[in-house]
Amino acid sequence: ASPSTIAIDADATTGTLDHSNPIEYDTDWFVFNTDALHMYRIQLTRVDNCDVVFDIYNADCAYIVGSTLDATVSSWYGEDYKIYVRGNAGAIGNFYTLKVTDLGLYPDDSGNTFDVATPIPTDGTRIDGAIQYNSTYRSDEDWYTFTPDAYGMYQLKLTNAIGNWKQIELFQADSFGNLGLILNWWSNNDTQGRTVHLEYSRPCYIRISNEGGNYALSVESFGVIGTDSFSNSCEEPSLIGVNDPAIEGTLDHSDPYDQDWFVFHTEPLHTYRILLARGDNCSAAFEVYPASCGGVVIGNSTDVTVTSWKGEDYKIRVNGSSGSYGNYYTLQVTDIATNVDEFPNTWEEAATIRKDGVFVEAKIDYNSTYGTDKDWVTFIAGRDGQYEFSLHNLAGDWKLFTLYSTNEIGQPVALTYFWANNSTNTQTYSLGAGRYYIAIEGTCCDYRLRVLSPEPRCGDLEHAYPLGDVSGPNGEKDCVVNLHDLAAMASTWMQCTNPNPPCYFKP
Numbered sequence: 001a002s003p004s005t006i007a008i009d010a011d012a013t014t015g016t017l018d019h020s021n022p023i024e025y026d027t028d029w030f031v032f033n034t035d036a037l038h039m040y041r042i043q044l045t046r047v048d049n050c051d052v053v054f055d056i057y058n059a060d061c062a063y064i065v066g067s068t069l070d071a072t073v074s075s076w077y078g079e080d081y082k083i084y085v086r087g088n089a090g091a092i093g094n095f096y097t098l099k100v101t102d103l104g105l106y107p108d109d110s111g112n113t114f115d116v117a118t119p120i121p122t123d124g125t126r127i128d129g130a131i132q133y134n135s136t137y138r139s140d141e142d143w144y145t146f147t148p149d150a151y152g153m154y155q156l157k158l159t160n161a162i163g164n165w166k167q168i169e170l171f172q173a174d175s176f177g178n179l180g181l182i183l184n185w186w187s188n189n190d191t192q193g194r195t196v197h198l199e200y201s202r203p204c205y206i207r208i209s210n211e212g213g214n215y216a217l218s219v220e221s222f223g224v225i226g227t228d229s230f231s232n233s234c235e236e237p238s239l240i241g242v243n244d245p246a247i248e249g250t251l252d253h254s255d256p257y258d259q260d261w262f263v264f265h266t267e268p269l270h271t272y273r274i275l276l277a278r279g280d281n282c283s284a285a286f287e288v289y290p291a292s293c294g295g296v297v298i299g300n301s302t303d304v305t306v307t308s309w310k311g312e313d314y315k316i317r318v319n320g321s322s323g324s325y326g327n328y329y330t331l332q333v334t335d336i337a338t339n340v341d342e343f344p345n346t347w348e349e350a351a352t353i354r355k356d357g358v359f360v361e362a363k364i365d366y367n368s369t370y371g372t373d374k375d376w377v378t379f380i381a382g383r384d385g386q387y388e389f390s391l392h393n394l395a396g397d398w399k400l401f402t403l404y405s406t407n408e409i410g411q412p413v414a415l416t417y418f419w420a421n422n423s424t425n426t427q428t429y430s431l432g433a434g435r436y437y438i439a440i441e442g443t444c445c446d447y448r449l450r451v452l453s454p455e456p457r458c459g460d461l462e463h464a465y466p467l468g469d470v471s472g473p474n475g476e477k478d479c480v481v482n483l484h485d486l487a488a489m490a491s492t493w494m495q496c497t498n499p500n501p502p503c504y505f506k507p
Helices: 483-491
Strands: 013-017 028-032 038-046 053-058 063-068 070-074 081-086 094-105 127-131 142-146 152-173 179-198 204-210 213-224 247-251 260-264 270-278 285-290 298-301 303-307 314-319 327-338 360-363 375-381 385-393 399-406 412-420 423-431 434-442 446-452
Touching (some): 013 028, 013 081, 038 053, 063 070, 127 142, 270 285, 270 314, 314 327, 385 399, 385 434, 399 423, 412 423
Antiparallel strands (some): 013 094, 038 094, 053 063, 127 213, 142 204, 152 213, 260 314, 270 303, 285 298, 285 314
16 A cells, blocks of 8 residues: 655644554554755654654665654655654554654755766865755765866865864766765864875765764865886886985786886895885885795885895885775885894804803894894704703893704704793703704894803813913913913913912903
8 A cells, every 4th residue: 555645744643553463563654745955854752651663764665764753854856755653563552643844944055966066176276065954864965076187196175173073085986987985084173185096087076974064175186197107027126226215106907907016225234114105095005025026025014124134135016906096106215224233144154152151242233124133143062961041131022032953954943932021031951962053033132142051161060270271262261271371371470470369360
């Protein structure tokens, strides 16, 4: 059956829902006609034992608003609306009254849909507008339109000086005329701008919506950015100069989707910052690769640092999403630091560490996204036994100790690890005779490392220093009395002529 017509501004209609149909509980449908740009209030009242509510549908019976007692609807074009009254079959009674009131005409300064959007200039001219009414359904929306130049840069600026929220959305038509959302943001008591890059010269549409009140909108063209001009190949990348001004690039909808490859040269132990900036609607990012184009060393990022250990080249792959309507970016590589390094960064060059339990002073000299300082040392375990290792890190950060043995071809294989944070961590491991490596890594800065071997050594309880042993090739006692000891005594004989107590000779 057709819905019952409910008169606007008439006395409330009374109704009841009953159990006359044992299979399906009663519902009531109504329809009312509207005038364009008028707002209507729909109110339902009910007695205390009733649970009646209503839903609102459009003229085509598509659901709009549900489960309410009081709602407002604004008519943009004079369209009809339908009301669906329903309740709970478990209720003993369901009496209600329903009333529709015309709240009056609400003038509109801009079209409410994209097909009647108001043209807006692209020279930065300020356009004043207002969200002139709010309702439960179909509050005021203001639509504007402009057609950009291909590969053009534009700034959209919205001023919302009153203390509420407004939303701005930018759409662009595709090749079939369907709108795709490019960008959206919210403004509250401020002025905000967004810069967008638009690859295609197709109509764009701006929608302002949400809470009521005045606003100002402008669109300004920043000119056309040239089409893609950089290499798409890792094997033949474009050169980007260190410390040069940022380059401008674009990614376009080639097949497959565009990517730009760059290479930059480095100096040993220099740290470089790679920075990518992009338009607010763009998804461009970069990855960092070694010179060989092997596995990626840094995944998608826009701001990273790389430290070169040997002066090797690095390559940058700029990529983006094919779903973007434009992908403009700037890219810059800057040399930001020259570092020193106390210990080698690779196991092949590992420095030999003493095994007598004396702490060795060291430092993580630099940190970066990739290529952070890593200290490698090595020692030979002269016999099977218990070896003690201590990592002293009193800084409020974490440092990692990793112990490696060697495989049949002499390469390191991780055995175990431990961390130290604001403490001295000492661990003992049972090791067989052979060569071992230790790697220390983490955040800056100082730390101390010691290795204590069970091997017999000069000066221990079973191997006391002989009389006359005051020095050696390294200026320390070596359990041998020879010319090194004679030279040490000769150089200081006026201060101490007795190498044994009570003189306690110290070279």
